[in-house]
Amino acid sequence: MESLRDIRQNIKAIRSTQQIMQTMKMISSARIRKAQQAMDNARPFAKKMQEMVADLKQEVLALPEQEGTESWASRFFVNKTGDPSKIGLVVITGDKGLAGSFNAVILRAAVAFLKENKDKEISVFCIGKKGRDFIGRLRYDNIKIVYDSVGIFPKVTYAHAELLGEAVMKEFYDQHLSSVTLIYNDFKSMGSQRLAQEPLLPFALQHAEKTDDSTEFLFEPGVKEIFRILVPRLMKAYMYRVLLESQAANLAATMNAMDAASKNAGELADALGVKLNKVRQAGITNEILDIVNGAEALNG
Secondary structure, X not given: OOOHHHHHHHHXXXXXXXXXXXXXXXXXXXXXXXXXXXXXXXXXXXXXXHHHHHHHHHHHHHOOHHHOOOOOOHHHOOOOOOEEEEEEEEEEOOOOOOOOOHHHHHHHHHHHHHHHOOOOEEEEEEEOHHHHHHHHHOOOOOEEEEEEEOOOOOOOOHHHHHHXXXXXXXXXXXXXXXXXXXXXXXXXEOOEEEEEEEEEEOOOOOOOOOOOOOOOOOOOOOHHHHHHHHHHHHHHHHHHHHHHHHHHHHHHHHHHHHHHHHHHHHHHHHHHHHHHHHHHHHHHHHHXXXXXXXXXXXXX
C-alpha cells in the first residue's frame, strides 16, 4: 500500500500539471480570437481572387498555343505538359503536440496519399514541425522534401504564404508536376475541425458561363499578361487563407484537448484525495487497535 507521503506527492504533481493545462487552455483561447479575426478578414479577398481568375479561364484556354500559353498559362487549368509520374503534396500540421488528434489525422491522410502514389515521384512541401519530422523519417525512395517551414504558428503572416506559394509554383512549373494536392485541417467551429484533402494545382475553379446579354471585355495589356499577374497573387492569397484556417483549427484543438486533460487531471486528483483519506483512516484505525490491544494485554 502506498504511503501517505507518496499519495500527497502524486496529488501535488497532478495539481501542478492541471495548472499548466489550464494556462495553455487560456493562452489558446486568447490567441484563437485573433486567429479567427485574421481568418475571416482573409476569406473575402481569397474568394474574390478566385472569381477573377475563374473569369479569365475561358479566355486563357482560348489563346493560341503559339503564344506560349500551353507552356505557362494553360497549365494552371489544363496541365497537358505535366509529367504523370511527378506530383506534389503540401502537408500543413502544427509545430507542437498537445492538440488531441489534430496532427495524427493529417499525418494518416498523408501516409495514405503517399502509399497510393508509391509509383510516382512526390515533391513534398511541409508546413509545421510535426509534419516535417514525420515525413523526414519515412523511408520512401520516391519522396523528397523540397520546402519546409517550421515555427510560424501561431503568428502566421502573409510573408509565410508568399514563400510557400512561390515554392509550390516554381516546383510545379520547373519540374513539370502533373498535380499538387493539399492536406490540412479546416476550421469549422471551436469544437470541430475537418480534414481537407483537395487539389491545389491545376486550379479547380468554377467559371460562370456567360449569357447572351453578357458584356464582352477588352483586356489591356492582354489576357496572358493579366493572368501572369493574378495567378501568383491567387496562389499566395489562397495559401494565406489555408494557413490561417489551419492555425485557428490548431488553436481550437489545443484548447479543447487542454480543457479535457485539465478535467481528467482534476478527477484523478479527487480520486487520489479519496484514497488519501481512506489510507489515513486505516492508519488511525490500526493505531487505535494497537492501543486497545496493548491496554488489554496490560490488564490481563
